[in-house]
Amino acid sequence: MRSTDVINFTWRSLAFARVRTALMLLAMSIGVASVIVLSALGEGARMYVVDQFSSLGTNMLIVLPGRTETVGGSPANFLGETPRDLTIDDANALYRSPHIKHVAPVVVGAAPVSHNGLEREAVVFGSSYEAQFVIETNVSRGKYLPKTSNRSATPVCIIGATIKQELFKNKNALGEWLRIGDRRFRVIGILSNQGMSGGMDVDETVVIPVVSAQAVFNSPSLFRILVSASNRDVLDKAKQDILRIIKQRHQNEEDITVISQDAILSTFDRILKTLTLSVAGIAAISLAVAGVLIMNVMLIAVSQRTTEIGLFKALGSPPKQIQMIFLFEAIFLSLLGAILGLILGYVGTYFISGLFEEIQFSTPWWANLSAVIVASLTGIVFGILPAKRAAKLDPVIALYGR
Amino acid sequence: MQITLKAVSRFYQVGEQTVHALDNVDLEINAGDYISIMGPSGSGKSSLLNIVGLLDRPNSGNYFFEDKNVTSLSEKQQAEVRQQKVGFVFQSFHLIPRLTAYQNIELPMLLSGIHPGERKQRVQAALANTDLEDRANHRPEQLSGGQRQRVAIARSTIMQPQILLADEPTGNLDRKSGNDVIELLERLNNNGITLIIVTHDPNLGKRARRKIRMEDGKVFTDSLNSVKT
Numbered sequence: 001m002r003s004t005d006v007i008n009f010t011w012r013s014l015a016f017a018r019v020r021t022a023l024m025l026l027a028m029s030i031g032v033a034s035v036i037v038l039s040a041l042g043e044g045a046r047m048y049v050v051d052q053f054s055s056l057g058t059n060m061l062i063v064l065p066g067r068t069e070t071v072g073g074s075p076a077n078f079l080g081e082t083p084r085d086l087t088i089d090d091a092n093a094l095y096r097s098p099h100i101k102h103v104a105p106v107v108v109g110a111a112p113v114s115h116n117g118l119e120r121e122a123v124v125f126g127s128s129y130e131a132q133f134v135i136e137t138n139v140s141r142g143k144y145l146p147k148t149s150n151r152s153a154t155p156v157c158i159i160g161a162t163i164k165q166e167l168f169k170n171k172n173a174l175g176e177w178l179r180i181g182d183r184r185f186r187v188i189g190i191l192s193n194q195g196m197s198g199g200m201d202v203d204e205t206v207v208i209p210v211v212s213a214q215a216v217f218n219s220p221s222l223f224r225i226l227v228s229a230s231n232r233d234v235l236d237k238a239k240q241d242i243l244r245i246i247k248q249r250h251q252n253e254e255d256i257t258v259i260s261q262d263a264i265l266s267t268f269d270r271i272l273k274t275l276t277l278s279v280a281g282i283a284a285i286s287l288a289v290a291g292v293l294i295m296n297v298m299l300i301a302v303s304q305r306t307t308e309i310g311l312f313k314a315l316g317s318p319p320k321q322i323q324m325i326f327l328f329e330a331i332f333l334s335l336l337g338a339i340l341g342l343i344l345g346y347v348g349t350y351f352i353s354g355l356f357e358e359i360q361f362s363t364p365w366w367a368n369l370s371a372v373i374v375a376s377l378t379g380i381v382f383g384i385l386p387a388k389r390a391a392k393l394d395p396v397i398a399l400y401g402r
Numbered sequence: 403m404q405i406t407l408k409a410v411s412r413f414y415q416v417g418e419q420t421v422h423a424l425d426n427v428d429l430e431i432n433a434g435d436y437i438s439i440m441g442p443s444g445s446g447k448s449s450l451l452n453i454v455g456l457l458d459r460p461n462s463g464n465y466f467f468e469d470k471n472v473t474s475l476s477e478k479q480q481a482e483v484r485q486q487k488v489g490f491v492f493q494s495f496h497l498i499p500r501l502t503a504y505q506n507i508e509l510p511m512l513l514s515g516i517h518p519g520e521r522k523q524r525v526q527a528a529l530a531n532t533d534l535e536d537r538a539n540h541r542p543e544q545l546s547g548g549q550r551q552r553v554a555i556a557r558s559t560i561m562q563p564q565i566l567l568a569d570e571p572t573g574n575l576d577r578k579s580g581n582d583v584i585e586l587l588e589r590l591n592n593n594g595i596t597l598i599i600v601t602h603d604p605n606l607g608k609r610a611r612r613k614i615r616m617e618d619g620k621v622f623t624d625s626l627n628s629v630k631t
Contacts, residue, residue, distance in 0.1 A: 005512045016500035311496045314457060315510045316485020316561075318478045395457045399496065400448075 001321060010329050017301070021333065024290075024297055028337020028378075029344050031287035032371045036345025037352065038283045039367035042276025044359045049272060053265045059101075059232055060134055061239055063094075063225040063246070064257045084250050085221030088150055088210060093249060094227060097241035099234040104131035104226040105150060107213040113206055114179045115167040122163055123205045124180060126213020127226075134228045142174050142189030149209035158189035162203035180206060181216045195358070235260055280367055284374055290337070291378030298330050298386035309390050310398025323391035330383025331376060338375035342368065403469065404564065404596060405431040405454060410463030412449050412619075423449035424460065425619035431598070433564065436591045438610035439600045446619040447600045448569060454598065455488050455567045456480045468564075485514055489558030489595075491587075493570035495550045497542040497557075503549075504529070504538040507556045514561065528556040532586060548579025555586055565596040572606060584609065 014021045065086045091105035107126035112119055128150040131137065137144065139158065146154055157178060164173050173187045185208060194202050214220055229238035239258045247254045302309070312322055345363065353361045412424040423446045431437065431454075439447045452458035453465065456472065465473045472483060497506050507528055511521045529535045532552040542550055551571060558566060568587060572580035584606060591597040601607055613625040 001513055001515050002518075005515075009512065012500055012505075307496055308498055311498070312513065313481070314455070314484065314490045314496075315513055315557075316481045316483075316488075317513045318481040320478070321513065396452050399457070399492070 001324075006325065006328055007332075009325065010332050013329060014333065020297055020301070024294055024333050025337045025340055027290040027293045028287075028334055028375060029341035031283070031290040032338045032341025032375055033344035033348060034283040034286055035280050035367055035371040035374075036342060036363050037348045039276055039280040040345075040349040040361045040363040041352070042272065042279050043364045043367075044356075044361035046269060046272035046276060047362070048359045049268045050265060053261055053268070059229045059235065060261045061227040061229060061235065061242065062259050062261070063227060063242055064259065065221070065224070065255070067255050067257055084253075084255055086225055086246075086256065087220060087222065088214075090246055090249055091222065091225045092150065093245055094225070094242060096245055097238060099230055099238040099241055100227055101230045102130040102133045102228045104128050104134045105210045105222045106131070106224050106226055107210055107217060107219070108223045109213070109217045111181045111216055113163065113167070115176065118167050120163070120166055122160075122180075123200060124213060124216060125200075125205050125207045126210040126216075127207065128210055131207075131226065134226045138192040138194060139189045140192035142187070144189055145207060145209055149211065151211065152209070153212040153215050154209050155183065155185045155212065156188045156209065157185040158191060158207040159187055160191045160201075160203040160205045161193040162201075163206060164190050178206075180208065183212070183216055185212070235262070276364075280370075284370075287371070287374050287378055290375075291334075291382040294330055294333060294379065295382035295385060298326065298383055299389070301329075302326065302386045302390045305390075306393065306398045307401070309393050310395050310400075313393070313395035314399060319391040323387040326387035326390045327380070327383045330387070331379040334375045334379025334383075335372075338372045341371065341375070345371075403430050404433040404435075404467070405429070406466040406469075407453070408464045408466070410453060410460040410465060412446075412453060412458065412460050422446075422619040424453065426463070427619070427621055429614075429621065431596065433596055434591070434594050435596050436588070436611045437596075437598045437614060438607040438612075439598065439614045439616060440602070440604070440607045441616035441622065445616040445622075447616050449619075450616065451567050451569055451598065451600050454565075455490060456484050457490075485510070485561060487564045489561070489563040489566045491551070491555055491558050491566065491568035491571045493573040495542070495554045495574075497550055497553060499542055502539050502541055503534060503545065503553045506542070506553055507560055510557060510561050524560055528560055532556045546579065547575045548582055551575060551579070551583045552586060555583070555590075559590060559595070563595065565598065566590060568597070568599045570601055571599065572601070572603065580606075 063086065065084070086105075088105050091103050094100055094103045104127050109124050110121055111124045113122040113124075114120075127145065129145050129147040132139075132144045140161075142158070144158060146156065148154060157180065159167075159173065159178070167173075167178070168176065173190060176187050178185050178187055191202055191205070191207070208216070210222070227238065227242060229235050239260065242258050243254060243256070246256050309322060349361050349363060407427055407429040410424055410427045411422065413420050413422045425446075427450065439450060441447050449458065453460055460473065463473075464471055467483065467487070472480065475483070498509070501509065504525055507525050508521055511524065529538055532555060534549060534552055534556065537545060537549055542553070545553065566587070571583055571587065575583060587597055587599070588609070599606065599610065607613055613623075614621055615623040
């Protein structure tokens, strides 16, 4: 049989049994579409997190007080006792390492911020002049923290776009006074509108000198120290230096944890990739269900077309040919369903992207490929049994129904 | 000799009983012959036709087609013989409902992979022969019984077989269209094809040159040797 004839013949059979064909296509396309949409969601979430971290800057190391003794230990280990706090002096000492370019001591807390009778809760981010080089920071107007921020409690602040809007409306904010807790700060800069960065909404943040923040929160210890290495290649050396320097200063005890952004990033990356894969795997089950449906319907088709199969045999069609005709029909259906599913999946992804504008949803290439491959494999696997049954029919029984 | 059956038996197991559809049948058929097979229901007429058409295998005995033993051929080889040498005409036509008359006639050539250009030529000729030119694009449901059977005959002869096996070809037709069908079959026979018709209709049976009567799975009378067994 010529291949064009096979395609024509299959097309006619499928077009003739319209409801049957439509149902099978529906099942198959829903399966494929769910793989596409779910993996797009997972991949979108992953990209979002990766993006968040890369806006933190690429050469960054984070120094946390306390030490995790065992990898994957209980949360108590991680959050538990911190024998010695990190101090601003600890942070300044890190400049001794030749591999470290910038050090930004950080104190973070929530405090009420008010101006002219308007008050709201804001994230107060206490840091130093160097912070703008460690974390990607854009000041739209005015300037960032003064260079003395890690030495003296200068009463100045830089406010996020949302804070500016809510406390000052459209009036000029630069040079105005602001109350944070029970201290007064002069606004010297306004951050540009940049949304989320590193899990923090920059627009709702007030940046003040780290020494002032210690006074506001009445605590001498640092939340953490952000360090940027001279370049990516010395990240490891910088990490060793940090550990060595702080150990020296802390009576020879290694009581800090240094994490690189890469480590966090790769962990999140791994977690979300696994999540995406498992979600796509669940969706693939619906493909298998669609396959079983195809088998079912093909079996019914074989029994409905028994006399037709008998006729084929009488006309001298060898068993292999009959098997091929029915198998091709199943594969053709699966492939057609897969293509429809791809379209459906992309339309679905497009609509979901409209709902969550912050997140970029894109279906990874492997999801497209595997959805189509799995769909056609289901066609072959679940098409073989009905096709074999058709080929094995006894011609006399098939023709005369005896 | 075109067809030779030697001691061919075919039996079925029905419950605990063994039914002998064919019981030690010996038969020789010449090329170009016109044979009718008659007999009561269950006498083995259809079984004989199925064996001769290679749709069924005997339980014992040998079948020689054109002096070649085809009894033990593989299913694939038998299919090849059917495709090239044998045409079937059925009582219930067995046309494929979704295909037009043209496509139904074309089907055997489609299955054997004949070039589309030649297919077109042969289908056109067959449509002209069977007087169906204006029905080419009608589907079976749009055709009368006689037209359907003529489409089926055109299909069965499109591969230019040597023998044509017809099982009650007029069983579902009225007298007029039945006559048309028989005349068509006889015309094919005049052109050299071996025609074997299984029928209940005595008028139809009488028209054949050689008349075989079957009973209980045996050849009861055969007009060729006029011997009663």
